Amino acid sequence: MKEDKDLRKENGYWLQQKEADYQKQEFSEIAAVPLRTYRDRVFRMIFKERKSLLQLYNAMNGTDYEEAEDLVVTTLENAVYLGMKNDVSFLLYDQLNLYEHQSTNNPNMPLRNLFYVSSLYSALTRDENLYGPQVVKIPEARFVVFYNGKEELPERFELKLSDSFATKTEMPALELRTEVWNINAGCNKVLMERCKLLYDYAVFVDKVRKYGENQLFSEAVEMAIEECIKENVLSDFFRKNRSEVLKVSIFEYDEQRQMELARKGAIEEGREKGIKEGREKGIKEGREKGIKEGREKGIKEGIREGKREGRQEGEKLFAALTDMLLGDGRIDDLKQAVHDERVRKLLYEEYDLGNNHYEAVLDTNLINQPE
16 A cells, blocks of 8 residues: 555645645536536445445455545536536546446446546646646546446446447547446346445345335335345445435436436437328329339320321321322332332322321331331
8 A cells, every 4th residue: 555655646646635626626617507406316325435435446446445535536516517427436546437327228428428537637637737848647537337227238348439429430539438337136246245335235226126016116215225224235324314315216216217208208209200201201202203104104105106196197198109009000110119118219209299298107117017
């Protein structure tokens, strides 16, 4: 431990001073609209004390630090802004840890953590010269989400900021990785064995869910608290904070329910919008296809009609020529005209049967040809 403290001093971090500086920092410059006064969640109520945080940190890192006073708690305590409130964050030996509890699967946590850590780094370097020639040292950040929602998820997985990028590159210039640990009952047993508080919290949540299947939610929380006290599961915590835990739990439940209703409403709205857009697109495409098919059908019918008319005109023209040749006794010329187009042309001109009729016969090329 002494070596760790010496290392802290060499790196320029006087954590107690940083804590004092941090508590003075205000975040009113964050451009967002306040939504509501923040209420502690049960998870945060349990782990907002230094001693509890240190137990969780040791469990997560396989360490055995004992001096809880070395922790500098940096959780944002100011007015609440949308997306700018994290559950627990703290400094320990030049590492900035941001712990968040989620009861829903949220792929946007890396982006939210980017907002969190930007605010924290801004506070920690407020009095530093960021425009000078010397490197301003900052603590390395680690981002962890403890998940205990109803949706089945792996025991542990990673979310990346780059997953949110509209355009993907092989090596993005900006990246932020967030670890997600499933703390539902039966998951991550090694971690649970190392941190009894986390294990007890998972037991409490499991009991609430079990009783909530057949009871009103407030009754389910009461029954879970009572049973936990009897079984020495967070017993001291519940004796001390029983009424507050009940209020917070109901608040969390109502909030999750509202989020679920909002999500379902958005899905329904999207479905109706999709149906409307699909119908409009279908009508447009159907109209365009109908026009195209109608045009093509009309052209074909026009060609057929033109062929019929051309054949009829040609037959009338040749019938007139035949009558004239027979009248003049030119049987041999008639026989040649039947088989020789050049002879027919000369005979049409000789008898002045009309160039227009003759050109129609040549253009359609219908003489002695089927339709």
